[in-house]
Amino acid sequence: MGAATQTKPRRRxxxxxxxxxxxxxxxxxxxxxxxxxxxxxLLWLFTSSLMPLSQIGKWPPQWIPNPVQWGNYTKALKxxxxxxxxxxxxxxxxxxxxxxxTSCTLVAYGFAxxxxxxxxxxxxxxxxxxxxxxxxxxxxxxxxxSKLGWINTFLPLIVPTFFGNPFYVFLLRQFFxxxxxxxxxxxxxxxxxxxxxxxxxxxxxxxxxxxxxxxFSFQAAWNxxxxxxxxxxxxxxxxxxxxxxxxxxxxxxxxxxxQLMAASVLMVLPMLIVFxxxxxxxxxxxxxxxxxx
Amino acid sequence: xxxxxxxxxxxHVRWRDMSAARRKEAILGYLFISPWLLxxxxxxxxPFIASFYLSFTTYSILQPGKxxxxxxxxxxxxxxxxxxxxxxxxxxxxxGAVPLRIILGFxxxxxxxxxxxxxxxxxxxxxxxxxxxxxxTTVLWLYLLNPKxxxxxxxxxxxxxxxxxxxxxxxxxxxxxxxxxxxxxxGNMVIFLAGLQGIxxxxxxxxxxxxxNALRRLWHITIPMMTPTIYFNLVINIINTFQVxxxxxxxxxxxxxxxxxxxxxxLYDNAFRFFKMGYASALAWILFLIILALTILLVKTSNRxxxxxx
Numbered sequence: 001m002g003a004a005t006q007t008k009p010r011r012r013x014x015x016x017x018x019x020x021x022x023x024x025x026x027x028x029x030x031x032x033x034x035x036x037x038x039x040x041x042l043l044w045l046f047t048s049s050l051m052p053l054s055q056i057g058k059w060p061p062q063w064i065p066n067p068v069q070w071g072n073y074t075k076a077l078k079x080x081x082x083x084x085x086x087x088x089x090x091x092x093x094x095x096x097x098x099x100x101x102t103s104c105t106l107v108a109y110g111f112a113x114x115x116x117x118x119x120x121x122x123x124x125x126x127x128x129x130x131x132x133x134x135x136x137x138x139x140x141x142x143x144x145x146s147k148l149g150w151i152n153t154f155l156p157l158i159v160p161t162f163f164g165n166p167f168y169v170f171l172l173r174q175f176f177x178x179x180x181x182x183x184x185x186x187x188x189x190x191x192x193x194x195x196x197x198x199x200x201x202x203x204x205x206x207x208x209x210x211x212x213x214x215x216f217s218f219q220a221a222w223n224x225x226x227x228x229x230x231x232x233x234x235x236x237x238x239x240x241x242x243x244x245x246x247x248x249x250x251x252x253x254x255x256x257x258x259q260l261m262a263a264s265v266l267m268v269l270p271m272l273i274v275f276x277x278x279x280x281x282x283x284x285x286x287x288x289x290x291x292x293x
Numbered sequence: 294x295x296x297x298x299x300x301x302x303x304x305h306v307r308w309r310d311m312s313a314a315r316r317k318e319a320i321l322g323y324l325f326i327s328p329w330l331l332x333x334x335x336x337x338x339x340p341f342i343a344s345f346y347l348s349f350t351t352y353s354i355l356q357p358g359k360x361x362x363x364x365x366x367x368x369x370x371x372x373x374x375x376x377x378x379x380x381x382x383x384x385x386x387x388x389g390a391v392p393l394r395i396i397l398g399f400x401x402x403x404x405x406x407x408x409x410x411x412x413x414x415x416x417x418x419x420x421x422x423x424x425x426x427x428x429x430t431t432v433l434w435l436y437l438l439n440p441k442x443x444x445x446x447x448x449x450x451x452x453x454x455x456x457x458x459x460x461x462x463x464x465x466x467x468x469x470x471x472x473x474x475x476x477x478x479x480g481n482m483v484i485f486l487a488g489l490q491g492i493x494x495x496x497x498x499x500x501x502x503x504x505x506n507a508l509r510r511l512w513h514i515t516i517p518m519m520t521p522t523i524y525f526n527l528v529i530n531i532i533n534t535f536q537v538x539x540x541x542x543x544x545x546x547x548x549x550x551x552x553x554x555x556x557x558x559x560l561y562d563n564a565f566r567f568f569k570m571g572y573a574s575a576l577a578w579i580l581f582l583i584i585l586a587l588t589i590l591l592v593k594t595s596n597r598x599x600x601x602x603x
Contacts, residue, residue: 023507027407034401035418041476042421044444045433057442060450103328110325114318117308126329129337133536133584135560135577139570140343141336146354163332194321223426225539230565241428245543248432257436264429275424279417282424286480287487 049261076262089239096221099161107164108172109198130166156231168213175209212285347574365575379559389471391530398481406489420479431543463552488522520599
């Protein structure tokens with residue numbers, strides 16, 4: 001009797017344990033299969049960027065470049081005017097990052113730490129502008145910038161970044177609110193100006209949030225396609241993204257998949273490196289964007 | 294408005310009731326937010342009003358144009374078959390892509406939420422496609438979707454499915470772009486995962502004691518607790534997929550036979566290829582009203598299925 005009552009629950013828990021194990025095994029199997037499916041396109045991107053053209057059109061698709069043709073890269077750099085496009089993209093990206101980091105931290109400090117009439121209403125206005133489709137602003141902004149004579153300059157891509165970005169302001173404000181009041185109050189009692197508090201206390205304590213915004217800002221500027229497409233018609237001002245598009249649209253060139261893949265690798269690689277270094281922050285940023293829900 | 298973390302201090306103190314110090318603080322506050330305030334006036338509100346005005350004119354960058362009343366709107370709705378075609382294409386894309394992206398993102402997050410080892414690694418693997426620059430991704434997918442030697446048709450051939458003409462066929466071009474959009478589901482996954490990790494563990498423990506199996510726990514705890522996150526992702530995904538542009542612009546330029554002429558593509562063509570900026574502004578306003586209506590519809594219906602108990 002005693003033995004039976006002891007073994008019964010034990011057997012049940014053994015069964016449960018096995019069910020758990022099988023469940024976990026199936027989870028790993030599904031995850032592994034799905035991740036292979038997700039990563040194969042990227043793997044193919046890298047291998048085909050080193051293949052001779054004759055190998056690209058083969059059926060079944062080839063996986064190992066034979067012979068390895070590094071020349072694809074040198075050719076891609078040439079048609080792409082890589083030096084020039086890279087310089088243009090870098091200029092736009094660096095200035096956008098400076099603009100967004102400066103303006104968004106200032107604005108977020110105002111919303112998080114200072115009291116003024118209409119603050120909460122204005123903050124809701126700021127949040128709701130995130131939902132506004134870009135299409136509505138696109139045409140008038142183009143007309144405005146062309147009236148200023150800014151078409152075929154980097155200004156339409158850079159200047160607006162100095163006027164804040166609602167999403168980044170939101171992220172930074174959330175973070176600034178978590179900094180203890182005592183620190184700010186103590187500094188105020190010591191006679192520090194608000195600008196000093198922003199520069200000496202808030203910014204140094206907000207490293208993670210600032211990195212998140214810096215990464216997002218980098219990603220947006222580096223990957224931007226519509227902006228350069230609208231404002232940069234002069235080929236000498238083309239960015240990497242725009243140059244890659246022009247290449248696909250060129251008759252004849254568009255089918256040189258190996259060179260196109262080489263160019264794409266060069267475009268993807270900086271993002272992958274930044275992601276590898278800061279992946280934790282990427283995830284934090286995306287997670288925070290979900291907080292709005 | 295649950296999402297706004299409210300600071301302890303209230304802002305609605307009237308100006309004349311303020312002390313000198315509070316006034317100074319308020320002035321500084323406006324100064325700090327002035328970059329955004331100016332940017333809002335110049336790059337959001339200004340263009341918004343201008344666009345509304347332009348939508349009643351025949352403005353083009355080449356000539357000033359004249360006031361035509363509602364003509365641009367009536368023209369779009371009654372005399373431009375391509376307007377309805379592009380709207381239909383966009384609806385097809387939204388209805389195809391959004392549920393897939395939500396469901397797959399949710400499933401991936403669920404899988405990662407079962408105490409798996411190497412969570413960060415898995416998460417990274419699924420998120421990597423989402424960080425690749427859109428133009429490069431598009432170029433890669435042109436190759437993947439190639440009907441003769443693309444990898445996707447090869448994978449199908451392994452399953453004994455005959456080759457699909459993808460981007461060269463009006464029937465398959467939209468499914469091809471939907472398939473591609475599923476590849477960057479990582480953002481949705483990350484947001485869902487954060488939501489899942491916020492569900493209190495004791496709910497599951499209690500349910501387990503009551504003998505609820507995994508499926509029941511999913512249906513009665515996880516999904517109800519996740520409805521706010523699902524709702525958020527739904528709104529964001531609808532707004533974003535409605536404005537699909539770059540992929541179609543680069544891969545098909547609206548073809549074949551206008552089967553991928555999405556709304557934004559149609560708008561762009563009118564504004565920047567034909568310079569009919571008045572007409573394009575009317576199109577932009579119609580898009581805005583559609584998105585606004587969809588958002589309001591979601592907000593209004595949300596109280597029926599979104600659970601804000603947690």
